[in-house]
Amino acid sequence: MERGFDGSYLPQQVGTFSYSKTGGFIVSGTSYTSELCFGDINCKFVTVYGVDQVSADNWLYDTNGAYGIIGAGPRSHIWEGFVDNETKKASYSIELARVHIFSSS
Amino acid sequence: MGRNSPIWKILGSPTTMEYDIYMTNFNSWTFAKPDYVASTPRSVMNVGTFSTDYTSSMSSSTFAPRDVSTYLFELLEFGFGKTDETAQTEYYEDLKNTDDAAYGFWANSTSLALNFRGLGLPSIEFKKFMNLLSIISKGESTCIAAKSGYCVLSDTCDAYYATGLWDYDFKINFGHASTENYIRVPLASFAANSDAEGGLCAIFVEFLDDRFDDSKTIIFGGMFFQSIYAQYTMAGVNAVSVTLFENLNALPQTYVGSKTYATSESVFKIPTAVLNSYALTDRNGLPSFAASVAGITDYNQYFYLDFGSSHTYVWSTTCETTSIG
Numbered sequence: 001m002e003r004g005f006d007g008s009y010l011p012q013q014v015g016t017f018s019y020s021k022t023g024g025f026i027v028s029g030t031s032y033t034s035e036l037c038f039g040d041i042n043c044k045f046v047t048v049y050g051v052d053q054v055s056a057d058n059w060l061y062d063t064n065g066a067y068g069i070i071g072a073g074p075r076s077h078i079w080e081g082f083v084d085n086e087t088k089k090a091s092y093s094i095e096l097a098r099v100h101i102f103s104s105s
Numbered sequence: 106m107g108r109n110s111p112i113w114k115i116l117g118s119p120t121t122m123e124y125d126i127y128m129t130n131f132n133s134w135t136f137a138k139p140d141y142v143a144s145t146p147r148s149v150m151n152v153g154t155f156s157t158d159y160t161s162s163m164s165s166s167t168f169a170p171r172d173v174s175t176y177l178f179e180l181l182e183f184g185f186g187k188t189d190e191t192a193q194t195e196y197y198e199d200l201k202n203t204d205d206a207a208y209g210f211w212a213n214s215t216s217l218a219l220n221f222r223g224l225g226l227p228s229i230e231f232k233k234f235m236n237l238l239s240i241i242s243k244g245e246s247t248c249i250a251a252k253s254g255y256c257v258l259s260d261t262c263d264a265y266y267a268t269g270l271w272d273y274d275f276k277i278n279f280g281h282a283s284t285e286n287y288i289r290v291p292l293a294s295f296a297a298n299s300d301a302e303g304g305l306c307a308i309f310v311e312f313l314d315d316r317f318d319d320s321k322t323i324i325f326g327g328m329f330f331q332s333i334y335a336q337y338t339m340a341g342v343n344a345v346s347v348t349l350f351e352n353l354n355a356l357p358q359t360y361v362g363s364k365t366y367a368t369s370e371s372v373f374k375i376p377t378a379v380l381n382s383y384a385l386t387d388r389n390g391l392p393s394f395a396a397s398v399a400g401i402t403d404y405n406q407y408f409y410l411d412f413g414s415s416h417t418y419v420w421s422t423t424c425e426t427t428s429i430g
Binding site for chain 2: 003004005006019020022023025027029030032034035036039042043044045046047048049050051052054055057060063064065066067068069070071072073075076077078080081082083084085088090096
């Protein structure tokens with residue numbers, strides 16, 4: 001069974017949030033400073049929003065919510081280390097394979 | 106220790122006032138050089154004389170304050186980058202506080218201060234350093250651009266030896282100098298595993314709030330002197346000079362001299378990364394990616410990505426749903 005975020009090891013509580021809108025959710029909870037390791041790329045201390053209460057689930061209703069959602073917006077830590085110091089730009093591309101939704105072939 | 110300090114009366118009011126700063130490193134630099142051994146066991150200041158460990162035949166940089174009655178020094182060059190002795194090349198990004206509009210009288214100035222910890226950079230230069238450090242640490246650095254802010258890496262200092270992080274240094278060339286020599290001080294000079302940061306590696310390049318005049322200069326604090334031995338001479342109002350030598354305790358890449366190198370291509374190359382979606386948990390075109398968040402004890406954690414938000418949300422073990430939209 002997936003246990004989710006329990007605040008154990010390292011995280012330090014830094015605040016609370018209420019009715020925050022993100023990715024179709026409306027959520028409330030407690031924010032922490034925690035370490036996030038993304039793939040094999042890097043580890044970094046970031047503010048993580050631990051959701052204690054979901055008030056709305058408009059996009060992923062009846063769908064697994066994974067362990068959470070990593071923010072990859074323009075101000076996300078994800079881009080630190082990828083910003084060219086001359087152009088001030090970071091760039092990325094998305095290439096998804098086709099997923100066969102209705103058949104296994 | 107200024108020329109009007111009572112300490113000189115205690116010493117008989119000499120015509121020429123001399124003192125030096127001879128520091129050892131307070132934390133072992135084995136993280137940057139595994140077989141590092143310090144030459145001297147403790148830090149000392151000699152007042153009224155200089156250490157005999159350093160002689161005039163050694164390479165040094167001697168310079169004077171840029172203005173009478175100030176202890177501000179002129180910076181001709183100040184950059185962060187790397188010198189490759191093998192390839193005989195160098196590359197440095199300028200970090201000099203040149204912005205006249207922001208810094209006015211204090212533009213292009215620096216001070217040497219034992220009562221400051223690391224390397225103080227005014228806000229414009231601090232933010233540029235943040236970006237450069239983030240690139241060479243592949244995003245593992247976190248810097249706070251606020252008063253008392255500095256940078257922290259996400260592991261202990263020795264973990265970055267293999268990445269080449271400790272090959273980077275600061276290149277400094279002082280104005281009003283009687284020599285052509287410049288100085289290179291390793292980034293490691295300002296690094297230490299910090300108790301305040303849970304034992305993680307802190308880079309004490311520190312934010313200076315340039316709304317205040319005393320924070321518009323670049324400040325070389327105590328950690329600078331772990332790499333550089335300094336001799337101060339004050340013979341009168343117009344005869345103040347500082348001579349800097351490579352500290353006998355310094356790491357090998359520390360340098361005082363005048364060697365010139367060809368400029369290489371940038372040593373701040375943006376890394377590229379390929380994030381593969383997590384095949385085990387992909388659900389009908391809803392890709393998830395492997396990551397881990399401290400505070401979740403499960404293995405094989407997976408997350409969705411949201412390009413519309415910069416915040417990261419995780420579901421708590423006690424998460425409840427009050428209504429479904």
